Amino acid sequence: EDKFFDGGFLTEWKRVPAGKYNYLFDTVTLDNVEITSNGSNTSGLAIGGSQSSAATVNIKDSSIEATYAINAFNPINATIDNSKLEGWTALFLRLHDGSVGSHGSVVNIENGSVLTGKNPYNGASDNFATVIVNEGATINVKDSTVIANANSSASQHVFRVQNMDVANYNTAITVSGNSQISALSNQETSSAAMAYVDVRNGGSCLIKFTDGQYSGSIAKYWGTATTLDSDQIELTGGIYSETPDASFVADGYKVIANDDAATKEAYPYKVVPNDYNPKTYVAQIGETKYETLAAAVKAVPTDKTETTIVMIGDETVDVANAPIEIASTKNVKLDLAGFKVVGQCSSGTTSALITNKGTLTIVDSTDADKNGTGSGMIVAGADPTWKYDDESGSFAGSYASNAIRNEGTINMVSGLIKNVSNEGSAAYAIDNYTSGIVNVSGGALETAYAAAIRMFYGTGSLNINGGVLTSGQRNAVQVMGGSSVTTITGGKFNGAEGYGGFTTYYGDTATVSISGGEFNGVSYLYNKTADVSAELVSVSGGRFDKLISYNNGKFVTGGYYKQSVSDFVAEGYEQVALADIAAADLTAEDSAAIEAGYVYKIGEVKTYVAQIGETKYETLAAAVKAVPTDKTETTIVMIGD
Secondary structure, eight states, rough: OOOEEEEEOOOOOOOOOOOOOOOOSSSSEEEEEEOOOSSOOOEEEOOOOOSSSSSSEEEESSSESSEEEEESSSSSEEEESHHHHEEEEEEEEOOOOSSSOOEEEEEETTTTTTEEEOOOSSSSOOOOEEEEEESSSSEEESEEEEEEOSSSEEEEEEEEEOOOOTTTTTEEEEEEESSSEEEEEOSOOEEOOOOOEOTTTOOOOEEEEEEEESSSEEEEEEESSSOOGGEEEEEEOEEEOOOOOOGBBBBTEEEEEOOTTTTTTOEEEEEETTOOOOOOEEEEEEEEEESSSSHHHHHHHSSEEEEEEEEOOOOEETTTTTTTEEEOEEEEEEOTTTTTEEEOOOSSSEEEEESSSSSEEEEEETOOOOOOOOOOOEEEEEOTTTTOOOTOOOOOOOTTEEEEEEEEEEEEHHHHHEEEOOOOOOOOSEEEEEOOOOOOSSSSEEEEEOOOOEEEEEOOOOEEEEEEEEESOOOEEEEEEETTTTEEEEEEEEEEEESSSSEEEEEEEEEEEEEEEEEEEEEEETTTTTTGGGEEEEEEEEEEEEEESSOOOOBOOEEEEESSOOGGGTTEEEEEEEEGGGGOOOOOHHHHHHHHHHEEEEEEOOOOOOEEEEEEEEEEHHHTTTSSSSOOOOHHHHHHO
16 A cells, blocks of 8 residues: 555554565554554564664553563663553563664653563573563663563563673663562462573663562572672662562661551561651541541641541540640541540640530441440540550549540540549540530440539530440439530430439529430439429430439429339329239330339329229220120229219
8 A cells, every 4th residue: 555654643554565665663652552462472562673762662551462562672762651561571672683772771661550471481491571671771660560470380570681791781670659569470380589680791780679569589590690689689668578688678778577557468578768767647538647636637627518537546645735626617527447546644634635616526437336336436534644454444533634525516426435534533525515515326425433424514505315325433424504405315324323324413594304215323303593493304204213303393204213203293294103004005115114124104194084893994985995895794984074
């Protein structure tokens, strides 16, 4: 064809008769091209023509598979970008043998490229490599993978530098970034390694591993004629599956145990500078990691956009000098993710591990049941000598070292907040101040001494509809005065012996409303204003071991009790012994309460108008309905209008 090329772009592949066309190309670009060359001794892309100046070769988003994926007989300046090369040799930079040779080539392998060399042969003469340099070149591997795979008894290397009979040819190979170098051997009889060097006649070679992941042996050889000298390979970084030879590690560097949890199993060894001081990350927002939770909180936007911080490690916080503070303009969702945030005090003054003035939502993704039984927790303590211990016993505490001081909004969904301060300390899991809002729907709050949650004087609110709240020596919840509002519709409240689930010393206009929840121990409702008519408290449901009230008048309109509360029952309601309710009239909730040991039920007073035997009925119709259907005469006695 007279028109083989159109504007420099190949119009079709075909075999051109020798001598008919003679073009010299300075640049070859393969962009999104797939080349497969079947058979033995084939080339996917061969660069020849005996030109001594370097040709430019760009391979982007492409794949080449052949015996020699790239076979360069002349110098090249090549960029292999996000491409896949595969063959007996993926990149072969040849010596001068009928051509000018590849001396001076520069090849950049980058951006997720993968070069794979597979050796299926058996003979000693079949030893080969994924990348071969015969006459001196510069090769840079960055954020890419180079694999040598020895499938049979012949050896395969990742990099093979063999200057043969050429004088003063120098080669430099550098691996950096998130690269992976793998020397794989599939049989005991096969051999694979990362480097083979045979430089003669004054030439040099330096292979530098500056970063990345390295699988297999760095150096193994066939025969006995060659060795890899320590000045031919230099390690200044990276992680390794096998212990690197100390002679390969550059001056000023050392080999340590890999300290990265995500990679240390596959790569137990790491090369680092002698002054290596590893950063330990404990928190993460998106892809960004932070050394402290405080630093992650600082990075949260100030426009109140909810931002999730995931804990990725345990942290001990110096509460006295560097507590965590969430500003009023920030909205943080903290996922403990199975890790611990521990507050350690260096002084006995009033303090808080976390002070929240914005919005803080606490979850623990390991707490599947949302009852605090996951492994994530926030832990605070007061004594300057206190050290956190999972097997904690008795700790001497001091005044008011809280896990969280809240002046904003807290949403407790799952996880555990724990305060181990002891010996008379006023230290809480959550201390709710001023106009703070606390919403508890799940998780657990525990204290060694004081209440799990204190609703302090102010205008704040406490809303609990789930979760487990426990105090080791006092009540689980304490409500103070002011004009705060406490609403409890669910949850489990555990107090110490002689104490119980709830206590209030409310006054002014503070109100408490309980319609659900399980209160173990003694629950105190104390109106310090002594104004019985204030109607600051109401109990319309829930389960109570024992309820004690002072100065509240009659406020109980529902719930189940193990001890009588008849003195507190509101007008129009009555206390009924569960044992006195006919089996047919028991609700499912009644039966469950009986099973759990509750004795009394509070409900509206019933007015009975009819009676059959000892059984009373609220309507004559109800009594008639109870008459047997076998025509037995049954007497209904009216006992009311």
